[in-house]
């Protein structure tokens with residue numbers, strides 16, 4: 476943070492921009508300057524979630540890193556000072572697919588694909604803050620993501636496999652071994668791929684927050 480130089484990270488790489496345009500959005504910057512075109516420009520006004528990226532901030536007072544799903548079309552580039560941005564390119568690709576990407580694909584939660592990077596980044600952010608969300612938390616997290624193709628059902632079916640209830644039903648992580656545990660697995664095994672063929676989500680394998688940014 477020297478003078479008018481903006482410093483932040485994108486997908487683990489330090490970005491410095493001297494005299495950044497105060498009117499530029501984060502979305503324009505990552506798409507046109509960094510050529511990361513995963514995040515899409517849909518509405519440009521915070522309504523569709525196609526531009527969603529994850530922004531991580533270190534909170535020194537409590538020594539914690541918090542992750543936020545952010546509409547990059549609304550976020551001013553200059554507000555990224557000292558923060559770490561993760562775009563869909565930063566979490567996985569065809570050779571090394573992230574479990575969130577794999578599940579939306581295998582459950583047929585992507586058709587035209589325009590909303591997909593934003594939806595993937597919303598789910599990814601939720602998991603970074605809470606690796607085992609409840610079904611309700613997961614559904615609520617998609618308030619800000621629109622999809623005009625799929626009708627949402629296959630997207631939520633895919634992501635339900637990350638939830639506490641689903642893991643309970645599989646006996647993987649049964650919290651209380653209650654006979655009333657909702658069994659979500661039956662419909663998913665019929666509609667989706669074999670659960671055992673899915674890449675497990677391992678939060679310990681996620682990239683660390685840039686140590687540089689903890690010194691501020």
Ligand code: FES
Nearest residue numbers: 517518519524548
């Ligand atoms: Fe629609 Fe950003 S492009 S919310």
Ligand code: FES
Nearest residue numbers: 586587622623624
């Ligand atoms: Fe087309 Fe969601 S897959 S908008």
